[in-house]
Amino acid sequence: MDIFTKFKPLEAAFDQLISFTPHNPFGVTIQKTLSATVGIINGKETLLFGTNNYLGLSQSEEAKKAAAETALIFGVGTTGSRIANGSYSLHQALEHELAQFFNRRSCMVFSTGYQATLGMVSTLAGKDDYLFLDADCHASIYDGSRLSQAQIIRFRHNDPEDLRKRLRRVGDISGIKLIVVEGVYSMLGDIIPLKEFVEIKKEENAYLMIDEAHSFGVFGQHGRGIAERDNVEKNIDFTVGTFSKSLGTVGGYCVSDYPQMDQLRLCTRPYMFTASLPPEIIAATRENLKIIAARPELRETLKRNATQFYYALQQAGFKTGPDVSSVISIILDEIPQAVHFWNRVLELGAYINLSLPPATPDNRPLLRASIAAAHTEAQIDQLVKIYIQAAKDVEVTLN
Amino acid sequence: MAETVKEISKIIIQTLLENPKVPRNISPESKIIEDLEFDSLAVMNFVMEIEDKLDVSVPLDRLTDVRTIRDLADAIVSLK
Ligand SMILES: Cc1ncc(COP(=O)(O)O)c(C=O)c1O
Numbered sequence: 237m238d239i240f241t242k243f244k245p246l247e248a249a250f251d252q253l254i255s256f257t258p259h260n261p262f263g264v265t266i267q268k269t270l271s272a273t274v275g276i277i278n279g280k281e282t283l284l285f286g287t288n289n290y291l292g293l294s295q296s297e298e299a300k301k302a303a304a305e306t307a308l309i310f311g312v313g314t315t316g317s318r319i320a321n322g323s324y325s326l327h328q329a330l331e332h333e334l335a336q337f338f339n340r341r342s343c344m345v346f347s348t349g350y351q352a353t354l355g356m357v358s359t360l361a362g363k364d365d366y367l368f369l370d371a372d373c374h375a376s377i378y379d380g381s382r383l384s385q386a387q388i389i390r391f392r393h394n395d396p397e398d399l400r401k402r403l404r405r406v407g408d409i410s411g412i413k414l415i416v417v418e419g420v421y422s423m424l425g426d427i428i429p430l431k432e433f434v435e436i437k438k439e440e441n442a443y444l445m446i447d448e449a450h451s452f453g454v455f456g457q458h459g460r461g462i463a464e465r466d467n468v469e470k471n472i473d474f475t476v477g478t479f480s481k482s483l484g485t486v487g488g489y490c491v492s493d494y495p496q497m498d499q500l501r502l503c504t505r506p507y508m509f510t511a512s513l514p515p516e517i518i519a520a521t522r523e524n525l526k527i528i529a530a531r532p533e534l535r536e537t538l539k540r541n542a543t544q545f546y547y548a549l550q551q552a553g554f555k556t557g558p559d560v561s562s563v564i565s566i567i568l569d570e571i572p573q574a575v576h577f578w579n580r581v582l583e584l585g586a587y588i589n590l591s592l593p594p595a596t597p598d599n600r601p602l603l604r605a606s607i608a609a610a611h612t613e614a615q616i617d618q619l620v621k622i623y624i625q626a627a628k629d630v631e632v633t634l635n
Numbered sequence: 636m637a638e639t640v641k642e643i644s645k646i647i648i649q650t651l652l653e654n655p656k657v658p659r660n661i662s663p664e665s666k667i668i669e670d671l672e673f674d675s676l677a678v679m680n681f682v683m684e685i686e687d688k689l690d691v692s693v694p695l696d697r698l699t700d701v702r703t704i705r706d707l708a709d710a711i712v713s714l715k
Binding site for chain 2 (some may be wrong): 304366371381382388389390391392401402405406545593594599
């Protein structure tokens with residue numbers, strides 16, 4: 237036995253998977269990006285449907301220019317944490333702009349979206365508290381719950397009644413209850429019935445945190461996410477999210493009206509014990525935030541593209557998730573078939589994501605496409621054709 | 636109402652056997668991860684089922700010391 241013995245089952249599973257796939261689904265390399273939607277993979281021009289670049293802003297000219305100019309003035313790194321090594325005025329400006337965008341009192345910016353959820357969940361839930369997590373919440377939320385000292389209760393996915401039952405079962409406790417949900421769930425792209433969750437939160441006197449990672453910039457009249465779309469923002473205690481999807485850069489945030497947010501800077505470990513975002517990333521994010529605010533038509537285009545793709549897949553007989561969002565997945569039954577399908581799609585010229593259990597709901601493999609405002613109607617059409625061809629080639633039965 | 640470790644172990648085993656993928660020869664000494672080949676998600680899904688069956692809250696952090704079916708039954712008894 238050695239230190240790696242415990243990884244043997246993983247190694248065996250990976251070797252088995254790799255034995256029948258020409259391309260490693262977890263090792264795709266984008267050699268060059270030609271635009272927000274086309275890149276070079278395996279030396280070949282490939283449609284990019286496997287990113288989370290929902291508004292195409294990773295390639296925004298304004299952001300690129302701002303990043304370059306800012307790097308020339310401020311340099312490329314901060315070399316330390318905001319608490320130990322100081323903030324740049326850029327961090328504060330971005331926090332101020334995000335708080336304004338959300339109409340909230342405070343904003344805390346983190347170095348990644350993962351750290352934002354990790355930090356908020358682990359810090360807000362203390363020893364006597366209970367966390368109630370949706371069964372399909374992202375790994376960062378579960379990791380945050382483990383880092384916290386709270387008791388963790390998991391409820392059935394997108395099922396408000398199940399949450400109510402579990403809240404009541406716990407009954408009166410000395411601590412608080414914090415419910416954590418997402419606006420759009422990242423694997424299947426399904427949307428939370430948020431109004432019902434808000435009712436329960438009020439009835440049961442619990443706090444509510446929502447991760448709008450996949451809904452920020454996509455839903456709501458101003459792009460503030462599902463809480464805005466459902467008109468319940470004032471009932472959300474904490475909103476967390478990421479810069480790495482619709483904002484096209486890297487980083488994360490939490491916005492809230494609680495004045496105590498400032499104290500959290502002094503006790504949130506994933507905020508304190510890591511280097512702050514570099515100046516050029518902050519500059520690029522600020523530019524892209526302006527674009528999200530100024531160009532609602534991007535959301536309209538995205539919605540049109542996603543709707544086109546979703547219904548074309550249903551028409552062709554693929555099994556999809558229940559909702560139209562920027563994440564559109566098809567559900568297959570068997571892992572080998574999903575791996576073959578993914579390979580075939582890549583060979584036919586499109587990069588999508590292969591998601592395997594246990595990272596997927598219901599233990600089923602998914603093929604996940606991220607739809608962007610930057611995709612053209614013709615590119616979406618092309619992807620539908622590729623799916624149909626791949627299904628034929630690897631014998632996926634369509635309904 | 637089931638209250639003893641023995642009774643609760645029995646209910647856990649019954650519930651597990653409803654899943655056709657679970658080996659037929661399990662006992663209270665069976666290790667949940669190793670013998671039943673459950674991954675972390677399967678364990679959490681199973682805990683949700685047991686919570687409903689026994690009307691008890693089993694916080695996930697209580698599972699860190701649970702290896703066998705009997706350990707799980709012990710944990711549930713202490714929570715009741
Ligand atoms: C729901 C959710 N929360 C948090 C994250 C973490 O964000 P990031 O990748 O920007 O660290 C992701 C995506 O990876 C996510 O899907």
